Amino acid sequence: MKSILVVLDGLNYQVAQDAMGYLQAQCAAGRGRLYQLECELPSLSRPLYECILTGITPVESGIVHNHVDRLSTQRSIFHYARDAGLTTAAAAYHWVSELYNRTPFDPPRDRHTSDESLAIQHGHFYYDDAYPDSHLFDDAESLRRRHDPDFLLIHPMNIDDAGHKFGLSTPQYRNKARTADGILSHYLGDWLEAGYQVIVTADHGMNDDRSHGGILPEERQVPLYVFGSAFSLKDAAPLQTQLCGTVCQILNIAHDKPHCAALLA
Numbered sequence: 586m587k588s589i590l591v592v593l594d595g596l597n598y599q600v601a602q603d604a605m606g607y608l609q610a611q612c613a614a615g616r617g618r619l620y621q622l623e624c625e626l627p628s629l630s631r632p633l634y635e636c637i638l639t640g641i642t643p644v645e646s647g648i649v650h651n652h653v654d655r656l657s658t659q660r661s662i663f664h665y666a667r668d669a670g671l672t673t674a675a676a677a678y679h680w681v682s683e684l685y686n687r688t689p690f691d692p693p694r695d696r697h698t699s700d701e702s703l704a705i706q707h708g709h710f711y712y713d714d715a716y717p718d719s720h721l722f723d724d725a726e727s728l729r730r731r732h733d734p735d736f737l738l739i740h741p742m743n744i745d746d747a748g749h750k751f752g753l754s755t756p757q758y759r760n761k762a763r764t765a766d767g768i769l770s771h772y773l774g775d776w777l778e779a780g781y782q783v784i785v786t787a788d789h790g791m792n793d794d795r796s797h798g799g800i801l802p803e804e805r806q807v808p809l810y811v812f813g814s815a816f817s818l819k820d821a822a823p824l825q826t827q828l829c830g831t832v833c834q835i836l837n838i839a840h841d842k843p844h845c846a847a848l849l850a
Contacts (some may be wrong), residue, residue, distance in 0.1 A: 586815055588782045588835045589729075589737045590662075590828075592637060593765055593808075594630060594678070595745025595797070597753060597790035598622075601808035604759050605766035608785065608810050611773070617812040620848075624789045625825050628797045628804045630745070631680045633788035633825070638662055638685070638738075640829035640842040648684070657684045660840075662832050663704035666736045669838040674707040674732055676725035677740035682710045699732075707732045714746040718761075722768045729776075736836060737781075741765060748791035753803055758791065773812065782813035782835050786828065811848060821847035 593601075598621050602609070611617045624633055625642045631651045632643035639659035643649045646659055663673045663685050675681055679690040685704040687695055690712065698708040709724035718741040725739040744761040751757040769785070776783055787807035789797050797804040809823060815835045823831070823845040830844030 586782050586813075586835050586837065587735045587780055588784070588832050589739060589776055590637075590832060591739045591769070591783065591785040592634070592677075593744055593762075593785065593787050594740060594742045595748045595789060595791050596762060596765075596787035596807060597803055598806035598808050599803070600753070600759055600762050601787070601810075604762040605808075606763075607766045607770040607773075611812060612810070615818070617810055618816070618818040620809040620811070620821060620823055622786060622807050622809040622823060622825055623805050624787075624807050626800065626805075628789040628799060630678075630788055631684070634681055634740075635659065635684060636825055637786070637788065637828050638681075640826045642826060651680075654683060654688060656688055661685055661704060662736055662829055662836075665833050665838050665840045666836055667704055667706065669836070671735035671836060671838065672707070672732055673705055673736050674725075674728040674734035675705045675738035675740070676709045676721055676728060677738055678742055679710045679712040681705070681738065681740060682708060705738075707734065711742075714742045714749075716742060718743040718765055718768060722772060726772060736832065745791070748797075749795050752793045752795045753791045754793055777813060782815040783811070784828070784832070785810040785812075815850055816848055817850045819847060821845055823848055
């Protein structure tokens with residue numbers, strides 16, 4: 586099976602539950618399910634991209650803050666998929682390119698990537714936190730239609746950007762979550778019809794200090810929505826470190842990562 590992983594940067598669990606009406610409607614109709622996930626520590630972006638995509642905690646990977654500017658030393662979903670002969674793609678923040686393709690990020694070279702030898706073979710990468718989520722999802726859909734990837738990462742930043750500017754308990758932050766939900770309503774049906782198994786989650790949450798990085802529940806509790814025939818939709822207690830292995834299970838590729846069997850049908 587093919588899979589799309591959507592990482593809505595900085596999305597707190599409660600805000601996702603309250604504001605994402607389209608995804609909640611799909612769950613209420615029995616077409617998906619929302620789980621609560623606790624992110625690893627520190628609750629920062631680059632360390633948790635690495636955690637989600639490799640199954641390795643920040644203290645184990647060494648990617649312990651946002652300014653660790655080097656290639657990952659771990660095996661990611663992209664590596665496993667490429668080595669199994671599958672096609673990989675990502676529309677994501679440039680730190681993802683730096684972790685798995687090339688570092689430092691050179692925009693003229695790396696912003697638009699198509700190279701079968703790279704872990705992320707086809708990519709559109711951005712470096713402005715205010716890059717519109719609408720454009721980012723269009724970038725991702727362009728990659729999907731053009732390259733038919735087996736694994737596609739979609740990683741928009743506007744929710745996190747609003748959280749840093751205004752804080753958790755603000756209309757600006759909640760409305761960016763609503764905007765992402767609306768964009769997903771345009772695409773999710775087509776993805777499922779094309780046979781994709783879709784996971785929508787977040788790296789970390791947000792606090793009222795307009796930041797994150799610590800142990801507060803609002804910083805650590807994030808959503809995990811699942812859609813598609815690969816999922817059981819039954820009770821489960823998934824860990825963030827199990828997302829990499831779970832996606833590999835869906836892709837039916839060899840890996841050595843932990844996964845959450847209860848999530849899968």
